[in-house]
Amino acid sequence: MLTAIIPKLPMRNRDNTISYYIDSLEFKKVGTMDYPDYLIIEKDGIEIHFFLFRALEPEENYGQVYIRTNEIDSLYQSLLNTRVPIHPNGALEIKPWGQKEFSLLDPDHNLLTFGESIKK
Structure with a gap:
């Protein structure tokens, strides 16, 4: 039985990734061990993993995640309020x-695309 899907995305710099996801998007780091080449974050039951890829060219990265939400308007406004681009x-x-x-x-x-179904 399948229970979850967890994306694994590339990161060039672990500290920058932590800053963006934890400080700006309010995810939390998962686990008590620190691995320099790997990072696991979580928010509201959504987990994302990152692996170190120093040679990544950002303009050539096609990593994508679609995250469903049930409060898209308030999430969007909170990101605007905190100046997340x-x-x-x-x-x-x-x-x-x-x-x-x-x-x-x-x-x-x-x-990262966030989406909410429109009720008709």
Whole structure:
């Protein structure tokens, strides 16, 4: 039986990744052991893993995660309030496929898209 899916994304610098996800997006670090080449974070039951990839060219990174939420308006506003940059093409909007979405790019150009189903 499948119980979860956990994305593994590349990071060039662990400290920068920690700063972005923990300080800006309010995730928490998982575990008590520190591994210099690996990081696990969690928020609201959503877990993301990162592996060190120093040679990563951010403009060539196509890492993506789609995260469903049930409070997209308040999440979006909280990120605006704390000045977290929204993807230039990722402002909050209703999509033709029935989702309200917005997107962020992390420091390594991993695309984070947040979406909520629109009730009709």
